[in-house]
Amino acid sequence: MNESVIQVENLVKYYDGRCVLDGIDFAVPRGCIYGLLGRNGAGKTTIIRILLGLEPATRGRTLLLETDSASLPAKTRGRIGCVAEGHNLIQNYKVGRLIKLCKDLSLQWNDEFFDHLIETFRLPTDRRVRDLSMGMRAQLNLSLAMAIDPELLILDDPTLGLDTVARRQFLELAIEVIQKQGRTILFCSHILSDVERIADRIGILAAGKLVVDCPLEQLKDSVKKLRVIFPEAAPANLYLTEIVNQQVQGREMVITVANWNKQKQTILDTFKPSSCTEVPMSLEDIFIECTRPSAEPLEVV
Amino acid sequence: MLALIKREIQDHIVYFVVALICSAALVALLSTAAFHFDRPEWAIFTGLTIPLVVILVIGFSAMGVTQMYIDRNRRISAFLSVLPVTRGRILAAKIITGVLAILIVLLPVTVAAVALRRLLLPPIPIFSDLITDEMTTVFLMLFACYCLGLLTGWTPSKITPTFGALGLNLVLFSLIVVKGFGPEIRLLLVLVIAACLIRTWHKFVSTSL
Numbered sequence: 283m284n285e286s287v288i289q290v291e292n293l294v295k296y297y298d299g300r301c302v303l304d305g306i307d308f309a310v311p312r313g314c315i316y317g318l319l320g321r322n323g324a325g326k327t328t329i330i331r332i333l334l335g336l337e338p339a340t341r342g343r344t345l346l347l348e349t350d351s352a353s354l355p356a357k358t359r360g361r362i363g364c365v366a367e368g369h370n371l372i373q374n375y376k377v378g379r380l381i382k383l384c385k386d387l388s389l390q391w392n393d394e395f396f397d398h399l400i401e402t403f404r405l406p407t408d409r410r411v412r413d414l415s416m417g418m419r420a421q422l423n424l425s426l427a428m429a430i431d432p433e434l435l436i437l438d439d440p441t442l443g444l445d446t447v448a449r450r451q452f453l454e455l456a457i458e459v460i461q462k463q464g465r466t467i468l469f470c471s472h473i474l475s476d477v478e479r480i481a482d483r484i485g486i487l488a489a490g491k492l493v494v495d496c497p498l499e500q501l502k503d504s505v506k507k508l509r510v511i512f513p514e515a516a517p518a519n520l521y522l523t524e525i526v527n528q529q530v531q532g533r534e535m536v537i538t539v540a541n542w543n544k545q546k547q548t549i550l551d552t553f554k555p556s557s558c559t560e561v562p563m564s565l566e567d568i569f570i571e572c573t574r575p576s577a578e579p580l581e582v583v
Numbered sequence: 584m585l586a587l588i589k590r591e592i593q594d595h596i597v598y599f600v601v602a603l604i605c606s607a608a609l610v611a612l613l614s615t616a617a618f619h620f621d622r623p624e625w626a627i628f629t630g631l632t633i634p635l636v637v638i639l640v641i642g643f644s645a646m647g648v649t650q651m652y653i654d655r656n657r658r659i660s661a662f663l664s665v666l667p668v669t670r671g672r673i674l675a676a677k678i679i680t681g682v683l684a685i686l687i688v689l690l691p692v693t694v695a696a697v698a699l700r701r702l703l704l705p706p707i708p709i710f711s712d713l714i715t716d717e718m719t720t721v722f723l724m725l726f727a728c729y730c731l732g733l734l735t736g737w738t739p740s741k742i743t744p745t746f747g748a749l750g751l752n753l754v755l756f757s758l759i760v761v762k763g764f765g766p767e768i769r770l771l772l773v774l775v776i777a778a779c780l781i782r783t784w785h786k787f788v789s790t791s792l
Contacts, residue, residue, distance in 0.1 A: 331791070334664070334665055335664065336661060336664060336665075336791060336792045337791045337792075338789065338791070354669075355669065356667040356668055356669050356672070357667065359664075359665070359666065359667040359668065359669075360666075360667030362665070364665040366661075366662075366665065370658050370661055370662050371662055372657065372659055372662055373657060374657070383586060383590055384666060386585075386586035386589075387586050387587070387663070387666045387667060387668055388666065388667060389667050
């Protein structure tokens with residue numbers, strides 16, 4: 283099925299006259315794990331808040347489960363699990379009371395799975411939420427979001443504040459959810475190794491624009507970092523388009539190019555380089571290249 | 584919806600306790616005054632009723648302010664809004680809780696007033712209408728104070744809700760003192776309530792959480 287669970291169309295958001303999101307378009311198909319990346323202040327949380335109807339958009343349209351997110355009915359909300367940035371829970375409630383409230387308000391609640399999570403994370407139900415550590419709050423928030431068996435899970439930096447063991451537990455849990463057919467996840471994180479491990483589609487926000495929106499494998503294939511050594515001094519201009527980054531030192535040139543293809547390879551070959559080797563790039567390397575302030579505007583979509 | 588109302592009652596239980604105490608005190612004062620109608624102590628009972636009414640006016644206004652102020656500053660609605668709940672329902676639950684608290688005060692007083700009328704006064708329709716008019720006006724007055732509290736409470740500042748609600752309540756209270764319990768004041772109170780609720784609804788539903 284190719285139906286989109288999340289649809290964002292020409293989304294624009296201004297804060298105090300400052301453009302935070304400038305015409306964002308993307309769609310997340312059912313069953314996809316979409317990793318939304320960007321530097322601090324890039325607008326990831328704003329997109330999520332607009333999607334959840336917590337923030338009005340200046341312009342554009344956002345749909346969640348085929349419903350306008352500005353007016354999501356309770357029934358649709360019941361199919362969405364959410365872990366918000368900063369784990370915004372009711373701080374003065376005891377954990378047990380918060381769990382009961384969420385259970386009473388939910389349309390469905392998987393007691394068995396929730397109890398399993400509470401046991402796994404060893405969460406104390408008799409303590410107040412404000413007395414929990416940041417990591418414990420993250421675990422509680424995640425458990426509450428998972429307990430409703432969500433069709434769509436929106437996670438805004440969910441591993442923030444988690445230690446290594448808890449982060450691993452979280453990832454395993456996320457993979458468990460993914461294995462349930464038809465589940466869709468929108469996932470924001472600064473820990474790119476986590477995103478690389480579970481995401482199958484990536485969006486990268488830079489300067490208010492979505493500069494990358496493609497499957498992870500395609501991104502890795504299309505962005506290439508090459509170390510080229512020329513017989514004499516490296517040429518000042520290679521006449522290649524979509525160069526993300528270029529560093530020259532004597533005969534050596536290191537270039538990062540987006541949408542690498544045969545045509546670009548042929549252009550490079552006309553300069554008769556002595557050697558041309560590909561430098562392997564992780565998602566983190568690609569992210570750094572794409573969001574570098576001096577980087578040329580790049581679009582891999 | 585019931586879970587939301589239950590949450591509001593539990594979070595603001597202190598107002599319900601105060602409402603219950605005020606209600607009991609009003610019933611006691613009303614009963615005592617009824618049996619001492621011809622005596623000089625009657626003036627004392629009437630004098631004691633006024634501070635109770637002032638406590639109720641300020642109390643219900645404070646309840647509205649607290650509900651909205653705490654919600655906004657602890658980002659409670661931001662959390663509830665990601666659950667299967669709409670903002671409209673969250674606000675409706677708050678308003679229903681406010682109405683319940685007002686009824687806790689007024690229902691026992693109304694029942695006591697009706698019982699005393701039947702017991703002590705001749706069955707003339709004017710007395711029955713008097714109780715209905717007074718109770719309706721008092722209900723509208725308390726509800727208007729509560730709605731003013733809701734309206735002024737949705738702000739990050741502490742000064743605006745405290746003094747804003749207090750000032751507006753003073754104006755309302757003075758109007759009732761001057762105009763009495765007539766139909767004009769009831770119409771005015773209904774207009775104030777409608778204006779407050781529409782503005783609060785608009786603010787609550789459209790702002791960022």
